[in-house]
Amino acid sequence: MERNNESLALISDKDIQELNDIRTKLEQTLMTKLRNAGIYFHSMSRVKTLTSLQRKLDTGKYGTGKDDKKIQDLIGIRINLFYTEDIRISEALLEDTFMVDNWSKTAWEENRFEAQKCNGVFKIPSKYLINISDQLWEQPFDRTFEVQLRTVLFEGWHEIEHEMRYKYKMDEGFDDNRSSLWDGQEKDARMMNSIIANLELCDWSIVQIFDNLARDQYIKKNWENAIRSKYRLKITQDKIKPEVRAYFDEHPEVVEKFWAVSKQQLVNILLNKKYQKVLSPNRVIYLINKEVVNDEFISAQLDREQFGRVLNKEIKQEIRPLVSDLVFDQRIRIRDDGFDRASEIIYEWAYQHISLIFGQMPKKMESVSYEVMGYKLKVVAEKEYFLMDMQTISNEEAGMIWHVVAELRKESDGLYLTCRHICENIYSRERRYNRPKFMRDIFNQVGFLDAGVFMDEDTEAVPISADQLKNLLSHDGRSLPVILVDKPEQIPDWAQDFDGYTINAEVLCKSLAGICHVFLGDESCISRMQEIYGNESVDGAVFYWGRDDESPTIFTQEAIRKACFEEVNHSVDEDEEYEKAFRYRLRELVCQEFH
CATH class of the missing domain: 3.30.460.10 (Beta Polymerase, domain 2)
Structure with missing residues (x-):
């Protein structure tokens, strides 16, 4: 007890x-x-x-x-x-x-x-x-x-x-000195281990059996069976397209090129492809051809088909309730004279995404309302008010619906843009930040106003004074996070490529366009930070204030230098990997503010 x-x-x-x-x-x-x-x-x-x-x-x-x-x-x-x-x-x-x-x-x-x-x-x-x-x-x-x-x-x-x-x-033993279960049972323990030899032989034999089957089917030109036996992946029972089968029958030199691709190579190809997860024999041929063989006849036969949706007849349909995840939520003031252009950008985006479903949708902006099972579009286009409410079924993942609402409304203190993006799915799982492209386009072409600061595609990471920073952070209208970057007093060799800063502030500013302020601390600003937080913490550090934060999270120069990718390897120069890893971490921190 x-x-x-x-x-x-x-x-x-x-x-x-x-x-x-x-x-x-x-x-x-x-x-x-x-x-x-x-x-x-x-x-x-x-x-x-x-x-x-x-x-x-x-x-x-x-x-x-x-x-x-x-x-x-x-x-x-x-x-x-x-x-x-x-x-x-x-x-x-x-x-x-x-x-x-x-x-x-x-x-x-x-x-x-x-x-x-x-x-x-x-x-x-x-x-x-x-x-x-x-x-x-x-x-x-x-x-x-x-x-x-x-x-x-x-x-x-x-x-x-x-x-x-x-x-x-x-077990540490028994209080009455009786032995443990296996004490003195060497023969039985050896027999237990001998089972391993049989299991290892079984594992090896299974692979050999299917390798033999694959070779036999290859010789007999039973291409579907050869593919399934060789790769031993979840490949459907569908047949190869007749034109492709005839082509393989007549061109053994082409088949040899496909046959040379290993299971590991095919898996690597599959992991790099985000569209259409159902794996049919046709899709195996299509992917290998696209990534390795590059045969023109195969491309002509399969390329277009493999972007369509494949239905697996063995899947039983089941009605499940949808789970809603908010993946983007932002309300931001935009330039006062930007109503017409912002409305056009949103409408054009909706037209590109749903006009194939609703062919009657006019290309020129006007109020519309359409709805069929799984899809809907409502647009209210008035003189000083605009609303777009759109729902679409995902082309990439079964059971998923995307729902985006965008609104432009003139209020007493200016023109405001609101966007909510919701992912509705039959599976409950973590959904990541997902900002609709029109939000970035409005930022670039119209511009945002946040806490008295105008921002658009030309916005750069510029120096900010202590008083300016104080006013920005305390402004009632601030809706974006703030990042402040300090240049170290003694610039290390590895920081030369970033203009002496510990991170590439210009790239950070561009990657967070429209969702964060990025500034460089001037002398007065850094002095103020040193007074509050101490020289050691401030030197070469990065400060982060969330949308509702009064005090910053401080990433010291040492913490930045030790940054690394915790998920998903990124192909970067080893000397700069920590810097890119830290920028990715900062971006994740910012994105969490909007979903």
Whole structure:
């Protein structure tokens, strides 16, 4: 009973709930990528139980010191794969998705059979940890999660081994000196391990069987079966287009080029394509041709078709309630004489997006109202008032509806633009910031007014004084976040490329156009910051004020230099990766203000 009380003190109920939310998001990210790649898999996840955590802590192996070992699998995800080759493919996918802390793998030895382990530990992206209390990290827990990769054949053995052997090894023994379950059972333990040899042979044999089938089907010119057997991905039972089949029959040299593309190559191609996730034999041929072979006849036959929607007849339709996620919400004052041009920009955007559905929509702006199942458009175009309310079905993801409302209204103190963008989906999942393009176009062509500051496409990161900054931050009409960048007194070599600043303020200003102010601190401004926050914190730092913040979040020069990508690798020069990573982090912080 005493141990249970100690366990309950480890993590609060609120943090347990937050950890489960994080677990769901992490698992969903991996499941989406594996599905997009066509990989056969099952997944499961858990947050480690308090009893299990306490049991680990009782071993004395973990501590809270800087160099102490910490528990890294507070959140655990297990991916069970159908084919052993997919373990290496999934490793690469994980490394391209999250920041790796370490891998733990079993070294293969010719004369030794043991359970193959492929466990990866990854950093939990910091954006997921916002609502976790600081008290949690006072325990010997790392801000990481573990992913275990196994084949489905090994999964059953692992489950039995974990419950009936591993847990007994952790047991400290019995009070009456009776032995543990496996003490003195060397013969039985050896037999348990011998099962591994059979499972490994089964995994290898399955791959060999399908490789043999693929070669036989290739020789017989059964192209659909050859494709399915070779790649062992979730490929539909659809037939290849007759013209393509005849072309393959008559041109073996072309087929050889397609056959040379490996499963890993095809998976990489699939992960880079965001449109149409259903994988048919025709689509496999289309993608390989588009990315590798580039045969003109195949392009003529398949290119246009593969952008259309493929219906899977095996999918059973199910009516589900839609979950609404607000992905963009902004109200901003625009230039007083910009009503006509802003209205035109919004109307033109709506026409481009929905005129194929409502062919009667006039190209020249006027009030209209149309509605069919899944789609609607309402436009109110008056002298001093404009409204556009549009709903469309997503072309990229089943069960998703986009709903955007834009309004222009003249008020006593000026002309205001309001935009709300809502994603309605049958699946509950995190939706990211999504600003309609017309908002950027209005910013560029008309201009925004925020807290007395005019902004348009020519806006640059310019110096600001202490008094100007104070007036901006305290202005009742401020609706945008504010970023202030300081130039360090001693400019490091790595900062020369950014005009001496620790980040590229000009690029930051352009990337946040219309949703944030970006300024450079002049001498008076930095002196004021130093008086308040101290020289060490201010030198080369970046300050961030949210839309409702009175005090800034300060990113020191050291924190900026240590920035890294926590999710999704970006191809950049290694010497500048930290700078780009920090700008991405700032952009995420700003975008959170608008959804």
